[in-house]
Amino acid sequence: MWSGSADAPPSTRIAMLAPSLQPTERRVAESIVADVEAAIERTAQEVADLVGVGRASVIRTAQSLGYEGYPQLRVALAREVSLTGTAATGTDGTMLGALRGAVDRFAARLPHTVSALTEAELDAFVTEIDGAQRLLVAANGLSSPLGIDLAMRLTSAGRPAEYMPDTLGQQIAAKHLGRGSACLVVSGSGANRASLDVVTEARASGARVLAITSFPRSPVAEAADVALIVAPVNDSFHDELVHTSRAALMLVTESVVGLLVARRGDSARAAQAATLSVLSRSLSE
Template sequence: MWQGSVDAPPTTRIAMLAPSMQPSERRVAEAIAADADAAIEWTAQEIADTVGVGRATVIRTAQTLGYDGYPQLRVALARERATAAPVQEDSADPTMLGALRGAVDRFAARLAHTVSAVTEETLSAFVNELDVSTRLLVAANGLSAPVGADLAMRLTSAGRPAEYVADTLGQQITASQLGAGSACLVVSGSGVNRASIDVITAARASGARVLAITSFPRSPVAEIADTVLVVAPINDSFRDELLYTSRAALMLVTESIVGLLVRTRGESATAAQVATLSVLGHSLTE
């Protein structure tokens, strides 16, 4: 069942929840995402006949996505289509620069929904955990590893010392020694990385709190963590997320979270940033 912000549009909810749906519900959700304009016009029975499932499955799919029923899902789809930015057609420019511009335009069109699943309560709890934890380990693996390394450096530069261990076994060893009062922040776009799940297990066993940033709210990482920020995937499906993985949205959110922590900490964070700038200044040459 959807537990994110009520403002999250239907297609964003589908992208995040479809991987964990029952096969029949996933078929309904994917059919809706593939042709939202048609889905607005269909009744529950019509979409059931189109997909080859029972009407009850269509209703359950709508409820899984956080709506009372299919009529409410249709209204939400209509609202999303009415407020969506015009879809840019593929550029007629056959050059590499044309392809690059097209990719950036498609990314920008989806960017507005990046934090549509985040609530004020969850975000406040997340930043507070970063602020008060006595020790912080940032763990990330696979394609999320660069995001984790960057986040740990930014947090440290803002006066919130954070540990980052690149080796997966080293992550687990460090997590197992955290203890109560500490926190482990795991960044996992897919939410199914085995090494990251092992780190969470070790951290929880030590008594530490677990924070997570992922794109799929019903993934193992999201379900095990204490506080989760769900960053909507830029791609339309879990399959696309695996094939054409982008961590740009995660990077944007992690950078913004550091900014929120700096605002929360006030003068102490500002002083740390000044000290960081001083170090950077001495490292530069003409």
Template sequence: MWTGSSDAPPTARIAMLAPSLQPSERRVAEAIAADVEAAIERTAQEVARVVGVGRASVVRTAQSLDYEGYPQLRVALAREVALNSSTADDEVDGSMLGMLRGAVDRFAGRLSHTVSALTEENLQDFVRVLDESERVLVAANGLSAPLGLDLAMRLCLWAARWSTCPTRSRSRSPPAGSAPVRPAWSSRARERAGRRSR
């Protein structure tokens, strides 16, 4: 069931919830996300026929995404498509610089989609848990390794205890900068450590 922001578009909800949905609901959600325009035009019965599930599975999928039923999901999908197409209409010239600007604009437009699922309560809970953690393991490999290292460095700056789990290289030597670092503890972490040593 959806617990994120009520402003989150349907495709963001599908991306977040798909792994936790029942198999038939997941198939419906993936079919909707794969062809949003067709999902807007179809009835719940037509979606059920195309996906190969019962109509009730389509309605349950919409309800799992926090809509009353499939008609409300269709309206939300139409709204999302309309909002996305209004930003896509601002075409730029065919130059390389114009293409770069267009790519940056599309990326910037997707950032709000990425964070649309967050609520103030979820974010505060996450920050509280992170602040109360004695140790945070940052595991990243491949193309996400620089992002993992950046997060670990930011946590270090915030005086949190952390460690990384580097990708194994063929030479079996850890990549530069991947060794665990133990920065100065925050006052809260020092208090906890003092209580345990007593």
């Protein structure tokens, strides 16, 4: 069941929940995404007949997405279509046109990436980072660069954070965290085996687990004490696997550090000033 922000549009909810929907519900959701305009015009029974499932499955799909029923889902779809408009697709046959089209599509979906977040979740997340005695950042696979970047940004802001590129090293560090510490896991899919092993060790040590991921019912998200769910910029879980992007996650991780700096005030700004003094000495003509 959808538990994110009520402002999140249907396409975002479907992209985030698709991996965890029941098979019949996933088929209904996929048919909606495949032709949103048609789905707006169809009744629940018409969708059921088209997909080859019972009407009850269509209703359950709408409810899993956080709507009272299919009529409410249709209204939300119509609203999303009216607000989104048509983005350029770069169909002139050139590489530059294709690049511009990709950028336009990304820009059109970017506001959706944070539509599932709530003020309470952000506040709780920043509070956990701020108060942890030790903070271990864990990230593997395509999310590894985000983990390195996040740990460096936090340290530069006066919030020391540890990051180890070796997956076994991350597990060992997590095992020694203990109560009062936190492990912050960045995982786009929320299902990376190495990251899950780190989560297991962190929880066993008594540490708090924080997560930044794209899917609310993923193992990492469900194991976390506090999770920020950043909707993928792609339209489906399949697209997330084939055309993986971590751009939205990177934007959120950078912004979270900014929120921490704002909360810490003068102490964080002093830490950043000290960091800049080091950087200035490393530059040459």
